Amino acid sequence: xxxRVAAGVSRLTGRGSGGVIGGRVILALSPDAAQQLATGRDVxxxxxxxxxxxxxxxxxxxxxVADPVDSNANGANTPAGVVTALADGFxxxxxxxxxxxxxxxxxxxxxxxxxxxxxxxRDQLSRHHEVGRLAxxxxxxxxxxxxxxxxxxxxxxxxxxxxxxxxxxxxxxQRWTEDSLACPRCGRLFRRDDAIWACVxxxxxxxxxxxxEGDDLVSRxxxxxLALTLPGAHxxxxxxxxxxxxxxxxxxPAAAVAALHDIDDIGxxxxxxxxxxxxxxxxxxxxxxGWLEIVELVRDGGNPLVxxxxxxxxxxxxxxxLYDVSFRGLxxxxxxxxxxRAADLRVRLELDGLAPTVIxxxxxxxxxxxxxxxxxxxxxxxAFQEARRELAHVR
Amino acid sequence: xxxxxxxxxxxxxxxxxxxxxxxGNALALVRRAQLRGLPxxxxxxxxxxxxxxxxxxxxxxxxxxxxxxLALRALVADPSxxxxxxxxxxxxxxxxxxxxxxxxxxxxxxxxxxxxxxxxVICARLPGPRAVGEVLVEPLGIPSLPMLTGYExxxxxxxxxxxxxxxxxxxxGVGNGVGIGVGRLDGAVQxxxxxxxxxxxxxxxxxxxxxxxxxxxxxxxAPVHDEAVEQLRAERLAAxxxxxxxxRRMTRA
Numbered sequence: 001x002x003x004r005v006a007a008g009v010s011r012l013t014g015r016g017s018g019g020v021i022g023g024r025v026i027l028a029l030s031p032d033a034a035q036q037l038a039t040g041r042d043v044x045x046x047x048x049x050x051x052x053x054x055x056x057x058x059x060x061x062x063x064x065v066a067d068p069v070d071s072n073a074n075g076a077n078t079p080a081g082v083v084t085a086l087a088d089g090f091x092x093x094x095x096x097x098x099x100x101x102x103x104x105x106x107x108x109x110x111x112x113x114x115x116x117x118x119x120x121x122r123d124q125l126s127r128h129h130e131v132g133r134l135a136x137x138x139x140x141x142x143x144x145x146x147x148x149x150x151x152x153x154x155x156x157x158x159x160x161x162x163x164x165x166x167x168x169x170x171x172x173x174q175r176w177t178e179d180s181l182a183c184p185r186c187g188r189l190f191r192r193d194d195a196i197w198a199c200v201x202x203x204x205x206x207x208x209x210x211x212x213e214g215d216d217l218v219s220r221x222x223x224x225x226l227a228l229t230l231p232g233a234h235x236x237x238x239x240x241x242x243x244x245x246x247x248x249x250x251x252x253p254a255a256a257v258a259a260l261h262d263i264d265d266i267g268x269x270x271x272x273x274x275x276x277x278x279x280x281x282x283x284x285x286x287x288x289x290g291w292l293e294i295v296e297l298v299r300d301g302g303n304p305l306v307x308x309x310x311x312x313x314x315x316x317x318x319x320x321x322l323y324d325v326s327f328r329g330l331x332x333x334x335x336x337x338x339x340x341r342a343a344d345l346r347v348r349l350e351l352d353g354l355a356p357t358v359i360x361x362x363x364x365x366x367x368x369x370x371x372x373x374x375x376x377x378x379x380x381x382x383a384f385q386e387a388r389r390e391l392a393h394v395r
Numbered sequence: 396x397x398x399x400x401x402x403x404x405x406x407x408x409x410x411x412x413x414x415x416x417x418x419g420n421a422l423a424l425v426r427r428a429q430l431r432g433l434p435x436x437x438x439x440x441x442x443x444x445x446x447x448x449x450x451x452x453x454x455x456x457x458x459x460x461x462x463x464x465l466a467l468r469a470l471v472a473d474p475s476x477x478x479x480x481x482x483x484x485x486x487x488x489x490x491x492x493x494x495x496x497x498x499x500x501x502x503x504x505x506x507x508x509x510x511x512x513x514x515x516v517i518c519a520r521l522p523g524p525r526a527v528g529e530v531l532v533e534p535l536g537i538p539s540l541p542m543l544t545g546y547e548x549x550x551x552x553x554x555x556x557x558x559x560x561x562x563x564x565x566x567x568g569v570g571n572g573v574g575i576g577v578g579r580l581d582g583a584v585q586x587x588x589x590x591x592x593x594x595x596x597x598x599x600x601x602x603x604x605x606x607x608x609x610x611x612x613x614x615x616x617a618p619v620h621d622e623a624v625e626q627l628r629a630e631r632l633a634a635x636x637x638x639x640x641x642x643r644r645m646t647r648a
Contacts, residue, residue, distance in 0.1 A: 122414065130414075130459045181410055187461035189442060317528070318546045320594045323419030343627040347599060350623050351422040 023080030026087055034079065037086035038094070038110035044245060045106055047098045047138075048118025048157070050290045052077065054230070054266045055118060055238040056097040061263060062246035062256035063093055071095045075267050078102050082110070093249075100134055104141035115142060115164065116245045117150040117157045118172070118238070121179045122324070123287035124316035131156060131179045139163045149245040151237075152205050155197055159184045170244045171195065171211035172237035175296070176289035178324065210244045212236055217243055217257065224257045229264040234293040268388040275391060277372030280306075280363070282391070284384045286315070288324040291378075295329055298376045304334035305376050306366045307356070308383035309345045315380050322348040330354060336366045339383045363390045402428050402435040402612060405450035408442050411466045412492055415548065417456025419596030420487060420605075424452055427605045430619040442469050446476045451612035452485045455492030457549075457594060460503035463491040470495065470511060477511050484612040486513075486588045489597060490549050493582065493590035494518045500551065514590050515558025516583045518551045521572045525550045530568030530593055531635045536560040536584030537607055543581075544600045544631040545593025553592070559583040562591050567635040587611045599624070600631060 026033045044063075046056045053075045060071045070089030072081045077099040085096060098106045100120065107115065117138070120131050138160035142148060150161035151172040156179070161167050173195070174180070182189055183199035190197045198204035210219050217224045217240050226239050239260050246256040265271050272281045281303075285294040298305065311319050319341050327349055335356040337345050342358045349356045359366050367375065379387050404424045409417070421437045428435035440446055442465065446453070458466060470476045480486055480496070494500035497510040500518035510518075527548045534540040543563055552572035555561055561571070562582030570581030570592050582591035589608070591597060598605040602624055610616055 132459050132461060178410065178413070182459075182461045182465060184461075187464060189465060318415070318548060318594070320416035320419070320546060320596055323416030323422065323596055323599075324413070343623070343630050347623045347627050348419075351419070351426055351599070 020076045020078070020080035020084060022087060023076070023082070023084035026083050027079060032109070034083050034086060034106070034109035035111075037083065041086075041092055041094050042249070043094045043096060043110045043112040044114040044116060044249070045096050045098045045103065045110070045112045046116040046118070046241075046245075047100050047103045048151075049100060049121045049123045049287060050293075051118045051234060051238045051241075052097045052099075054235060054269070055116065055241050056095055057266050058239055058242035058260050058263065059116065059245050060095050061259045062242050062251055063095060063249065065246075065255045065259050066251050067091070067093050069093045069095055072097055073267075079105060079109075082106055086110070100138075104137050107141045107145060112145060114147040114149060114245060114248060115145050115161075116241055117148055117161055118241060119151055119154045119174055119176075119289070120156045121174075121176050121287065121289040122321060123289075124314070132184060135160050135184045147248055149241060149248055151241065152208050153195055155180045155190065155203070155205070156184050158206065159203060167206070168210070168244055168248050169206045169208045170240050171208035172240050173212065173233065174289075175233070176292055178288075210240055212240055217253075219253075222253055224254060226257060227261055229262055230266070230270055232293060232297045234297075268384070273391045275364070275367060278367045278370065279374045280367070280391065281374070281376050282384065282387060283376060283378045284381070285378055286381050288321045291325045294378055295325065295327060298378065299329040301374075301376060302333070303374045303376045304336070304370045305330065305378060306336050306338065306363065306370070307345060307349075308363075308366075308377065308379035308387055309337065309339040309341045310380060310382045310386075311341045311344075312382040315382050319344045327352040327354060334370060336369050338362065338366050339379075363387050400434055402433050402452070402609065403450045404435065404437045405447065405453045406437060406439045407446065407453060407455045407492075408466050408469065409439050409456070411442060411462040412456040412458045414459055414462070415457045415490070415546075415594040416596050417454065417489060417594070420454050420456070420489070420598040423596065423598035423602065423605050424454075424609065426621070427602055427609060427619070430621065431616050433609075433613065433616075442466070445473050446470075446479045448475065448479050448482075450479075450483060452487065452608045453480055453483045455486070455488040455495060457490035457492065459491075463495065464502060464508070466491070467495050467508060467510065477513070480511065480588070481513055484587060485608040487598070487608060488514070488588065488590045489594060490547075490551070490592055493553065493592065494551055496588065496590055497553065497583075498556070513588055514583045514585050515556040516590065517554045517556065519554070521550050521552045521569070526569035526572060526592070528568055529631065529635045530570060530581065531566040531632065532563035532568075532570065532581045532591075532593065533566055534563040535580075536562045536582070537589070537604070540601075540603050540607065542566075542632060543591075543593060543597070543604065544628060544635075545591070545595040545597045547592045547594065549592055551592070553583060553590070555580065555583050559585040562589060595631075600628060
């Protein structure tokens with residue numbers, strides 16, 4: 001009760017749209033609040049390094065086909081955000097985005113029926129340290145979970161998911177493989193043949209229940225054209241995970257797919273904003289796997305680019321991973337760099353033979369250096385939020 | 396340059412030893428060579444392939460625990476790897492790479508592994524929390540280098556024995572982690588092998604160190620200025636209050 005009051009107060013004062021402030025108050029008053037608020041409700045958790053917010057939004061839309069859902073669609077995915085989402089509604093169904101480091105805590109607290117596990121790759125190494133440790137912690141946490149919907153193209157995810165009761169395997173793809181070369185179970189090197197991976201210890205890629213063929217999501221008895229508005233292969237993967245998860249809870253897959261067609265804005269991602277003579281598309285990429293996807297997404301467009309780069313708390317303090325991503329695909333492109341670690345990104349791009357311009361300032365100042373027309377803005381987390389705020393009042 | 400006219404940078408097992416952007420060290424060497432008009436190429440040695448003897452600068456990067464052990468086993472299984480690295484014109488080993496070249500190191504579960512013994516160093520586990528953050532090092536083991544800047548993220552320490560010298564004295568950060576009170580040290584230098592806990596990547600942030608590795612291979616090179624890198628250095632040094640150290644070293648050099 002105190003928590004609802006706090007959430008209301010937080011909303012009224014306009015801090016984080018009722019976001020985490022209420023949750024912090026609730027947790028301070030009652031450390032097992034998440035457990036109490038989740039009792040008697042069907043909770044699904046979504047976690048992974050990349051695609052959490054998008055997959056959560058898509059899964060919420062898919063479940064809503066049949067039932068009302070509560071969710072932390074605002075991306076607040078640590079305990080305070082989880083508790084706020086649980087306290088803010090009364091629906092029997094809850095879909096929670098969960099930070100990968102907080103998955104064990106959340107599973108222990110809310111006893112989810114289903115865990116949707118996307119991928120694990122290096123991200124914020126200054127905070128999470130190594131991928132292998134995260135996978136071990138997941139595996140331990142998932143022992144009591146009934147259903148997991150897991151990406152078989154990520155060995156670390158698969159290995160942790162094997163601890164759960166009933167797996168639904170989805171071949172969602174993983175372009176980034178540099179964190180899954182060695183077997184998480186025995187440490188030996190995987191044998192790989194395209195997407196198929198196997199270890200001599202016996203751990204191998206399970207046969208998927210759902211997989212992607214071009215734009216089609218396929219199972220043994222279904223073939224569904226996704227036709228998403230959201231761009232890129234990574235969003236087809238997110239949609240595949242969401243539809244498989246919804247289907248595991250009894251939602252008709254065709255209806256679930258239909259609910260995803262028109263979604264075009266995930267917390268400001270992919271949104272286009274007109275600013276003076278420019279049309280800016282906002283793209284978020286937080287870590288090497290994410291940048292790999294987004295560089296691939298923008299390389300065909302030919303639009304000038306604004307790259308915005310910080311290393312504040314949630315960005316990870318160490319931007320060394322910029323060297324894990326090749327930017328050569330952007331050769332010949334007009335590139336303007338902004339952000340508090342612009343100097344790091346500039347050096348990185350120059351080492352790939354590009355000639356970026358560093359601008360001190362925000363999106364407006366960056367655009368002033370670019371001719372009129374469409375522009376892609378790629379940003380990591382805090383830089384993205386800053387760009388979004390700067391463009392918020394623009395139509 | 397081993398008889399031919401090209402500087403060859405050898406990346407050792409980049410798929411295993413590259414957790415912290417270590418590929419950037421190779422790109423930095425390429426850049427520094429190109430600024431002098433030196434022909435340069437990168438040779439990647441994947442796991443399972445033998446180390447070539449024709450390389451000039453050999454690079455071993457950082458890796459997670461399982462990857463580190465895989466890399467060590469592969470180097471031990473390569474009958475000429477130890478000799479190739481011992482006789483290399485220059486070798487840089489970062490973090491897990493440093494531990495692999497040490498006499499011995501402690502694996503994640505605490506058991507001790509014999510390294511290649513090319514650095515007279517013993518690595519154990521840091522007793523306290525993991526060392527994570529910006530590092531500033533005043534060079535000792537290699538003459539007339541400016542301050543070294545980097546980022547560390549490790550649980551290992553390093554105790555330097557008589558055969559090696561420290562790369563430098565830690566002014567900010569943890570580095571080798573031992574010798575608290577008498578001055579913390581980072582890394583180790585033995586002949587033309589340099590070990591360090593500094594990522595960053597370290598050669599991107601410290602072009603003078605990159606130049607030294609090149610000089611060990613090809614002889615003296617002319618000074619060059621890289622505006623973007625100097626700006627990055629100035630930012631990173633300022634971030635740890637290192638400006639005064641930087642100025643001091645520059646006037647001395």
